Amino acid sequence: MSSIRKYQAKTITEALAMVRADLGRDAVIVQTRKVNKKVLGVWGREMVEVWASDNPDLESLRRPQTTPAPATISSSPREPSSRIEQLESEIQNLKAMIAQLARQGVAVVSDTVPSGVPAENRWMSLLKEAEVEEWVVRELLQSVPENALSESTLQSLVAERLVTSGPIALQEAQPKVVMLVGPTGVGKTTTIAKLAAQYALLQKHRVGLITIDTYRIAAVEQLRTYSQIIDVPIRVVYSSNELPAAVREFASMDIVFVDTAGRSQRNTMQIGELKACCERLSTCEVHLVLSSTTKTRDLYDIVERFSVMPLHRIIWTKLDESTAFGNMLNVAVKHPLPISYVTTGQRVPEDVEVAESNKLASLVVGGASAPTPILTPTA
Ligand SMILES: Nc1nc2c(ncn2[C@@H]2O[C@H](COP(=O)(O)OP(=O)(O)OP(=O)(O)O)[C@@H](O)[C@H]2O)c(=O)[nH]1
Ligand SMILES: [Mg+2]
Incomplete structure (x- = not known):
């Protein structure tokens, strides 16, 4: 059984070095994203999260001919920007692939799994779990690009709608x-x-x-x-x-x-x-x-x-x-x-x-x- 592992680091270069050290040079990058690292319950520094697998057969799970080759970690020198571009271009296709992997029973070694559905849907289900109505969820998220959402930005969006007045203000001269x-x-x-x-x-x-x-x-x-x-x-x-x-x-x-x-x-x-x-x-x-x-x-x-x-x-x-x-x-x-x-x-x-x-x-x-x-x- 193949495994998918999660690595977090301050930069993409550091994260990829961790992947290479752990899974070897043929590791396949499954997904990268930026996350806010929570420290003691407070939203802290932005980190890079990389999901990688040691299963070279991931390639076969791709949709035929529509996607580029997987980002194989290689020790040969490569322009960092092109590598990042390649990773970015893969993310959309790989999200669908994750869902497919889950369906095929591939073991996932982690505490959480990034869902194979677009990020916005994760926030949608979180809000629906809180019993926010679907039309409210849609109205709330419609103006925000999917990749700009994090839990803290979502919380700000919600806070904007929960307008408060402050305490009762007393008035001069009359009660x-x-x-x-x-x-x-x-x-x-x-x-x-x-x-x-x-x-x-x-x-x-x-x-x-x-x-x-x-x-x-x-x-x-x-x-x-x-x-x-x-x-x-x-x-x-x-x-x-x-x-x-x-x-x-x-x-x-x-x-x-x-x-x-x-x-x-x-x-x-x-x-x-x-x-x-x-x-x-x-x-x-x-x-x-x-x-x-x-x-x-x-x-x-x-x-x-x-x-x-x-x-x-x-x-x-x-x-x-x-x-x-x-x-x-x-x-x-x-x-x-x-x-x-x-x-x-x-x-x-x-x-x-x-x-x-x-x-x-x-x-x-x-x-x-x-x-x-x-x-x-x-x-
Ligand atoms: N758990 C909990 N109970 C509350 C809270 N506020 C009020 N209650 C309880 O709710 C019950 C009804 O409270 P009341 O203040 O009598 O409600 P009311 O709106 O004046 O009721 P009516 O005058 O009959 O319409 C009481 O048992 C209160 O102790 C709260 O914030 N939490
Ligand atoms: Mg009363």
């Missing part, structure tokens, strides 16, 4: 009013408690809480309990008409959080009530709260149906419960709304942090294989 809306049970009330505690206790701002979630008795008690623990005032309003007066009462506050009842996006009447609440307030920043455990198609539906009111930000919750994060990218591409915060657990106030594009992108691109949570609580 900033922030309303959280979204489906049932996604973590609106808990997130308000986390943010209220961070703004009041850590940043020493004056914080007021308003709840218009009188739909369930327990909901009012839930926020009231948090308000007592954090020691911030709370107002309960029973209709949208009462909302402006409650906000006026908090005129001396820096920030006022408005908690709303979880609404099914499919209940048009309930969504209409929420919209009426927004319209009652002259300035209100609306954050749509979405759970990262919700499937993409439902997320599209939620964003579309909540869009009857002005939506300014998205908060992604329950990242700790999710195993694939492509749905965040799908939503970001279809409905480009800046992401303000992400939440990563049930602890109040620790498990919330300001969203960062790069961190989110690394979850999308590397999330499925991430050994430990990438996100850490904000101090």
